[in-house]
Amino acid sequence: xxxxxxxxxxxxxxxxxxxxxxxxxxxxxxxxxxxxxxxxxxxxxxxxxxxxxxxxxxxxxxxxxxxxxxxxxxxxxxxxxxxxxxxxxxxxxxxxxxxxxxxxxxxxxxxxxxxxxxxxxxxxxxxxxxxxxxxxxxxxxxxxxxxxxxxxxxxxxxxxxxxxxxxxxxxxxxxxxxxxxxxxxxxxxxxxxxxxxxxxxxxxxxxxxxxxxxxxxxxxxxxxxxxxxxxxxxxxxxxxxxxxxxxxxxxxxxxxxxxxxxxxxxxxxxxxxxxxxxxxxxxxxxxxxxxxxxxxxxxxxxxxxxxxxxxxxxxxxxxxxxxxxxxxxxxxxxxxxxxxxxxxxxxxxxxxxxxxxxxxxxxxxxxxxxxxxxxxxxxxxxxxxxxxxxxxxxxxxxxxxxxxxxxxxxxxxxxxxxxxxxxxxxxxxxxxxxxxxxxxxxxxxxxxxxxxxxxxxxxxxxxxxxxxxxxxxxxxxxxxxxxxxxxxxxxxxxxxxxxxxxxxxxxxxxxxxxxxxxxxxxxxxxxxxxxxxxxxxxxxxxxxxxxxxxxxxxxxxxxxxxxxxxxxxxxxxxxxxxxxxxxxxxxxxxxxxxxxxxxxxxxxxxxxxxxxxxxxxxxxxxxxxxxxxxxxxxxxxxxxxxxxxxxxxxxxxxxxxxxxxxxxxxxxxxxxxxxxx
Amino acid sequence: xxxxxxxxxxxxxxxxxxxxxxxxxxxxxxxxxxxxxxxxxxxxxxxxxxxxxxxxxxxxxxxxxxxxxxxxxxxxxxxxxxxxxxxxxxxxxxxxxxxxxxxxxxxxxxxxxxxxxxxxxxxxxxxxxxxxxxxxxxxxxxxxxxxxxxxxxxx
Amino acid sequence: xxxxxxxxxxxxxxxxxxxxxxxxxxxxxxxxxxxxxxxxxxxxxxxxxxxx
Numbered sequence: 019x020x021x022x023x024x025x026x027x028x029x030x031x032x033x034x035x036x037x038x039x040x041x042x043x044x045x046x047x048x049x050x051x052x053x054x055x056x057x058x059x060x061x062x063x064x065x066x067x068x069x070x071x072x073x074x075x076x077x078x079x080x081x082x083x084x085x086x087x088x089x090x091x092x093x094x095x096x097x098x099x100x101x102x103x104x105x106x107x108x109x110x111x112x113x114x115x116x117x118x119x120x121x122x123x124x125x126x127x128x129x130x131x132x133x134x135x136x137x138x139x140x141x142x143x144x145x146x147x148x149x150x151x152x153x154x155x156x157x158x159x160x161x162x163x164x165x166x167x168x169x170x171x172x173x174x175x176x177x178x179x180x181x182x183x184x185x186x187x188x189x190x191x192x193x194x195x196x197x198x199x200x201x202x203x204x205x206x207x208x209x210x211x212x213x214x215x216x217x218x219x220x221x222x223x224x225x226x227x228x229x230x231x232x233x234x235x236x237x238x239x240x241x242x243x244x245x246x247x248x249x250x251x252x253x254x255x256x257x258x259x260x261x262x263x264x265x266x267x268x269x270x271x272x273x274x275x276x277x278x279x280x281x282x283x284x285x286x287x288x289x290x291x292x293x294x295x296x297x298x299x300x301x302x303x304x305x306x307x308x309x310x311x312x313x314x315x316x317x318x319x320x321x322x323x324x325x326x327x328x329x330x331x332x333x334x335x336x337x338x339x340x341x342x343x344x345x346x347x348x349x350x351x352x353x354x355x356x357x358x359x360x361x362x363x364x365x366x367x368x369x370x371x372x373x374x375x376x377x378x379x380x381x382x383x384x385x386x387x388x389x390x391x392x393x394x395x396x397x398x399x400x401x402x403x404x405x406x407x408x409x410x411x412x413x414x415x416x417x418x419x420x421x422x423x424x425x426x427x428x429x430x431x432x433x434x435x436x437x438x439x440x441x442x443x444x445x446x447x448x449x450x451x452x453x454x455x456x457x458x459x460x461x462x463x464x465x466x467x468x469x470x471x472x473x474x475x476x477x478x479x480x481x482x483x484x485x486x487x488x489x490x491x492x493x494x495x496x497x498x499x500x501x502x503x504x505x506x507x508x509x510x511x512x513x514x515x516x517x518x519x520x521x522x523x524x525x526x527x528x529x530x531x532x533x534x535x536x537x538x539x540x541x542x543x544x545x546x547x548x549x550x551x552x553x554x555x556x557x558x559x560x561x562x563x564x565x566x567x568x569x570x571x572x573x574x575x576x577x578x579x580x581x582x583x584x585x586x587x588x589x590x591x592x593x594x595x596x597x598x599x600x601x602x603x604x605x606x607x608x609x610x611x612x613x614x615x616x617x618x619x620x621x622x623x624x625x626x627x628x629x630x631x632x633x634x635x636x637x638x639x640x641x642x643x644x645x646x647x648x649x650x651x652x653x654x655x656x657x658x659x660x661x662x663x664x665x666x667x668x669x670x671x672x673x674x675x676x677x678x679x680x681x682x683x684x685x686x687x688x689x690x691x692x693x694x695x
Numbered sequence: 696x697x698x699x700x701x702x703x704x705x706x707x708x709x710x711x712x713x714x715x716x717x718x719x720x721x722x723x724x725x726x727x728x729x730x731x732x733x734x735x736x737x738x739x740x741x742x743x744x745x746x747x748x749x750x751x752x753x754x755x756x757x758x759x760x761x762x763x764x765x766x767x768x769x770x771x772x773x774x775x776x777x778x779x780x781x782x783x784x785x786x787x788x789x790x791x792x793x794x795x796x797x798x799x800x801x802x803x804x805x806x807x808x809x810x811x812x813x814x815x816x817x818x819x820x821x822x823x824x825x826x827x828x829x830x831x832x833x834x835x836x837x838x839x840x841x842x843x844x845x846x847x848x849x850x
Numbered sequence: 851x852x853x854x855x856x857x858x859x860x861x862x863x864x865x866x867x868x869x870x871x872x873x874x875x876x877x878x879x880x881x882x883x884x885x886x887x888x889x890x891x892x893x894x895x896x897x898x899x900x901x902x
Contacts (some may be wrong), residue, residue, distance in 0.1 A: 155882075200874065200877050200878060200881055203877050203881075203886065203889070204873050204877045207877070207889050207890050208873060208893060210890045210893070211890055211894045211897060214890075215894075300812075300814065303814060303818065304714075304716045304814055307814065307818065308717045308722050309718075310762075311717075311726060311817070311818075311821060312722075312726045312729050312762065312763075312766065313762065314821050314824065314825045315726070315729040315730060315733055315821060315824055316729045316762075316765075316769075318733070319729065319733075319766070319769050319770065319773065320765060320766070320769050322769075322773070323769040323773060326772075327772070327778065330778060335778070336778050382778050382782055385768055385781035385782050386778060389765055389768060389769060389781070396765070399762075404822075404825065407818060407822075411818075502901070502902070505861065505901050506897050506901045508861060509865065509866065509869055510869075510897055512861055512866055513866055513869050513873065516866065516870060517870065
C-alpha cells in the first residue's frame with residue numbers, strides 16, 4: 019500500500035485541507051509539524067476514522083464536525099464531514115472516502131447529530147473508475163484493523179513496548195503479523211467444544227465424579243472472574259500511567275516548570291539505573307546462595323563427621339590403607355587431600371607416589387579419607403562465601419542509600435512544583451498539575467497492590483484445580499456414555515494442544531526472525547555496546563556487553579523507543595517479505611507492504627536520542643509519515659532528516675479567540691509557511 | 696537412572712521457580728537437608744510427600760557435585776553411626792530425603808511466610824547459624840594436620 | 851487439562867489427524883467472517899462423528 023493524498027473536509031479543526039505524501043525510494047518521509055493542539059493527533063485519527071470508523075481523542079471525542087462549520091450553520095442545517103484518501107495497492111489505484119452528515123440541533127449545538135454515514139471505495143480499472151461493493155471489508159483486507167495499531171501509532175507511548183511486563187503486547191503484535199487467525203480460532207473453538215463434552219461427562223457421570231467436576235467448574239468460573247478483575251485493574255494502571263505521563267509532558271512544556279520536570283526525569287533515570295544494579299547484586303547473591311549457601315550450615319556436620327571418622331580410624335575401626343586408585347587420583351589432580359600441591363619431582367609428590375601398592379582395600383576407608391580431606395577446601399569455601407555475601411550486601415546497602423538520596427531530591431522537586439501556584443497563559447498551574455500527579459501516583463500504587471493480591475488468589479485457585487483434576491482422573495466410571503464423552507473431550511483437548519503447539523512454534527519462528535532484524539537495526543543506531551532482542555518469553559530487552567557478559571539494562575526512554583521502533587520495523591519487513599515471497603495460502607494472509615504513520619516519535623527525548631530516532635525512522639518502512647511539534651522538529655531532527663524528507667507541511671493553527679472565530683488549522687507547505695512569516 | 700522421591704511444598708516453587716534463588720530443586724533439597732540436620736528435625740514417615748506434594752530427583756545430579764556427595768555421606772554416617780553408610784548410596788538418598796523433609800517443615804516456619812522474595816531471610820538464617828558456631832579452625836587444623844602427617848610421613 | 855490414563859479413552863493418531871484436518875477446513879470456510887457463527891457446533895459435530 020502506498021499513500022498518495024489525504025483530503026479533509028470539516029474534520030475537527032480542518033475545514034478544507036490536503037496532504038500529498040512523499041513516496042519513492044529516496045525521499046520517502048512526509049513530515050507534518052505544528053504547535054501543540056494544532057491537529058497532529060487529528061490527522062492520525064483521520065486515518066483510523068476513514069478505515070475503521072474509530073477515533074481516539076482526549077478532548078471532545080463527540081465533536082467530529084468542524085466547530086467553525088457548525089457555528090456557521092443554522093439550526094437544521096447539515097454539515098458534511100469527510101476524509102478522502104487516495105492510495106495505490108497491488109498496482110491498482112484506489113480512492114477511499116468516508117462521509118458523515120451532521121445536523122445542527124439547536125443554536126448552541128456545536129457537536130451536531132449524525133444523520134448519515136457512508137463509506138465508498140473506488141478503484142481505477144482500464145482507465146475508468148468503478149466502485150467496490152463491501153468497501154469496509156476490502157479496506158480491512160488492504161490494511162487489517164488488527165495491524166492498524168502497529169502501523170498507525172502514537173510515538174510517545176511506543177517506548178512502552180520495551181518496558182516491563184509488555185510481553186503480551188509484543189506477543190500480540192507478532193501474532194497479528196503472522197495472520198494465522200485460523201489457528202487462533204481453531205484452538206479456541208476446540209477448547210470450547212472440549213468444555214461442552216465436559217458438561218456431558220458430568221451429566222452422565224456418577225454423583226461423586228459429577229460433584230468433582232462441579233467443584234472444578236465453579237473454581238474455573240471464579241478464576242475467570244478474577245482474571246476479568248485483574249484485566250480491569252491492569253487497564254486502570256495503564257490509564258493512570260498514561261495520565262501521569264501526560265502531566266509530565268505538560269509540566270515539561272510550561273516554561274515555569276520545564277527545568278524542574280527535566281531534572282526530575284533525570285533523577286528518575288538515575289533511580290532506575292541504580293535499581294537495575296541492585297537487581298544484579300540480588301542475582302549475584304542468589305547465585306552464591308545456590309552454589310555455596312549450604313556450606314556454612316553443613317560445616318559442623320562435616321567437621322563432626324571428620325572427627326569421628328578420624329577417631330575410628332585411629333582405633334582401627336576403619337582400615338587405614340589407601341587404595342592405588344585413590345593415590346592415582348590425587349596425583350592426577352596434582353593436589354593432596356590436605357590441599358597441598360603435588361608437583362611432579364617435589365618431595366610431597368614422591369611421598370605420595372611412595373604410598374602406591376600399600377593398599378588392599380577400596381571403599382569405606384577411601385570415602386572417609388575423602389571427607390576429611392575435603393575439610394580444608396570446604397572451610398575455604400565457607401569463609402569465601404561469607405565474605406562475598408558481606409561484600410555484596412554492603413554494596414547493595416550503598417546503592418539503596420543512593421536511591422534514597424535521589425528519591426529525596428525527587429521529593430524536593432515535587433515540593434517545589436507544588437509551590438508554583440501561578441496560572442500560566444494556558445490556564446494551567448504547575449502546582450495543580452503536580453498535586454494531581456501525586457494523587458495519581460498514590461492511586462497507581464494502590465492498584466499495583468490490588469493486582470498482586472488478585473494474582474495470588476488466582477495462583478491459589480489454580481492449585482486447587484490441579485488437585486481436583488488428579489482426583490477426577492482417579493475416578494473410575496463405568497457408564498458407556500461417560501466414557502464416550504470423556505473420549506471426545508480428550509480428542510478435542512489433544513487436537514487443541516497440537517494446534518497450540520504448532521502455533522507457538524511458528525510464533526517462535528517469527529520471534530527469531532524479528533530478532534535478527536532488531537539486532538542489526540538497533541546496534542547500528544544505538545550506542546555501540548548496546549543490543550536489543552526479544553527474549554524467549556517475548557520481552558523486548560536491551561543488553562549491554564560488559565566484558566564477556568551480557569547484562570540486561572533498563573535504559574533510558576530514548577533507547578527503549580529505538581528498540582520499540584526497531585521491533586515495529588522488523589514487523590513491517592516481515593509483512594513485506596512474506597508478501598514478496600508470493601506464497602499463496604488460503605489459510606492465512608500473506609503479508610503486505612505497509613506505510614507507517616506516527617504521531618510525536620520525538621516527544622520527551624533528549625537531543626542525542628532525537629537524532630538517533632530520526633536516523634531510524636526512514637528505514638522503518640517504504641513510506642513513513644511523521645507528525646511532530648515544531649520544537650521537536652526544528653534543530654537536529656530537521657538536519658538529520660533533510661536528505662530523506664520528501665514533503666514537509668506546517669500546521670497553521672488559529673485558536674479562534676474572539677467573536678465568530680473558531681479554532682482552525684490550515685495545512686501549509688513549508689515554502690508557503692516561509693512566505694507567510 | 697536412579698531417582699529419589701522427596702517431600703515437596705509450595706516453598707520449592709517459590710524458591711526455585713518464582714524467585715530463582717536456588718538453581719535446581721535438588722540444590723534447595725540439599726540445603727534443606729542440612730537445615731534439618733542442624734535443627735535436629737528429621738521426618739521418618741511420610742518423608743516422601745503425599746500425592747501431589749512430592750518431587751523426584753535424579754540421584755546422579757547429586758553425585759555429580761562433590762560437595763553434595765560429602766554432605767550426603769556425612770548425613771548417612773551421622774544417622775547410622777556406621778562407616779559403611781559412607782558408601783551406601785541407598786542409605787544416603789533416604790537419609791537426605793528424611794532430613795530434607797524435616798528441614799522443609801522448619802523452613803516453612805522460618806522463611807516460608809515471608810512475603811515476596813525470601814533470599815534475605817535465607818541469608819540471615821545462614822548468618823545467624825554461623826554466629827552460633829564455636830570458633831572453627833582449631834579442631835579443623837588438628838585433623839588436617841594429623842592427616843597430613845599420616846600421608847606425608849616418610850617411609 | 852485432565853489427562854485420562856484409562857486405556858479405553860485413547861485416541862489414535864489417525865483419528866486425531868482427521869479431526870484436525872476437518873476442524874481446519876470448517877474454520878477456513880468461515881475465516882472471512884468476523885464472527886463465525888455456529889462454528890463451535892461444527893467443531894463439536896466433527897468430534898462426535900469421528901469419535902463414536
